[in-house]
Amino acid sequence: MDVTTSTATPLAALSITSVRDSAGTLIPDSTTTQDTELTLSGMGPVGRVVRILDNGNVITTASVTVAGTWEISVIVALGVHSFTVSVDGAESPPWVITVVAEPTLDLLRPRVPKAYGDGTHLNFDSAMYEDSYLSVMVGYTGMKVGQKIRLRWRGAVVYESEIKTVSAIGDVEFRIPRLEVVDVIGRAASIDYTVTLGNGTVVGPSVVLPLKVDAQPLDLVPPTITSDNRIVTVLYPGMNTPQTGRARWSGVVAHDTGEQNLDTRPENFDIPSAWISENSGREVLINYTVYRNDGQHLLFSRVLRKRM
Template sequence: MKLTTWQAGIPEQLPIEAFMYTRDTGIRSVQHDQRRFHELTGVVLPIIKITLANTFQGQATFEYREVDQAILPESPTKPKVPKTYNAAGDHLKMSDIYTDAHVEVEVPHYAGMHATDTIRARWQGRVNYNSEIITVGDPPGKRLIAIPRLEVVDNIGRSVEVGYSIKEKGVGETIESARLTLHIDPQAVDPLLAPSYSNSKVSVNYGGETGYTVRVRWVGVTTHETESQDVTSGQANVFDIPSAWVSENSGKPVLINYSIVRKNSNEQRMFSQVLRVNL
């Protein structure tokens, strides 16, 4: 069988999946090839040992051995969250994203990044959130992926694990990055536990004190906010949800939370955890 020689200078386009050897004397050669391929592409391909069958009826075996590898694969570098305020990049406060619709997760230009790779952000908090899958595109480089603001709000005063996943050229195994442990600063009133919902009524009972007002946010196909109510210490605030808000979200998920603020002040509102319901 004859094969055309591969064109020079296109290592990332070569259809190589692994480096293989049969005799122990061949290990140095494939280790050299593995190192060289990694230098040129940033991709770590495995070295596989083949043990041939001793008889026609026998079967060959293919074995991955860590001891054979000249380079071991590493998890891609952890992401960044550009809105963090400290040098370590692992603390976030609500006042810095108060009017933002989302928080961005920065996926770095990881080794071997290719235009056809697909990536998504991972946000593991009270509820795990995965972003939409996006294609890296040309030219490869760092990418910003939006995390909805409510996913941040839901974890005020807590820590979340932030990462991203990769599918090389959009296929094959999912590769998970190293994780960033992101600490979201608590508010002056913490925690503000999620409201409850039943029979088109949202109940807020966080044990608040007189002198504050509270209102409910209802996020479904459309975002709605109720009128504000005064808070009375030791009493729940109950909000009637219009039937139109309910019907437009029939069979769909709705995210519900509330916010409080001191009456007649210029303070920023403080936000509760999020209740998620399917109507």
């Protein structure tokens, strides 16, 4: 009796079970992606080498594990890709994916909701006298979930925000610390941002927002400090009685000195040793406030930055 043993691989044992992008996100069959780096996974006969085809053409091979699975990464061009896997003349059903181009990004100018006029002017006294931060909103054409945004504030120093990941299409809020805004009263800052795409490409910077912060009645220059950090000295144009002032020490926590009477001479403020020691190795931001005894709001000086 003749017995013929077939060596053909059953079609059911040969398949593509998933396709994922470079971030590991599943790309369902018959859908689109903007990623050109793909990872294909599937099943096949144990110990065999299977061929991976794209639109009928072999593009690579993969070894099947003892568990009957295989996985391979490929880089493809834009367009339609019909992936199949074959061995011994058997071929799996196709997994079809269309790779489309990333949308063109138009990185629009960031916005400051509390700015006035054409959006490039800010009055600190009326807009954020009590606020601990300045809100800046970022929105742009081509925004996509998963993109990462970093805001940059160029004021007295360059302040870079934390990186925020887009979780929904729409404005993303960034917060500029209060003292960075205080430090440009009577001056200007420029604000822009960059966007990192899913493939790691950094796009930008965006269109710049020039933000002019209105001047105060007095130009309060930064204070000075002694080499041992024990005495902060205040002296500014127009300093006179009956003005009063106090120094603020912003480190791991914020401290205020007592209020002292001012006249035309430099005014010294003693700094407790505990304020210095608790900030060892850190940068402290030091400024002062002035009250003119006229019933109006306090005025704020620019900032001295000192590493302890």
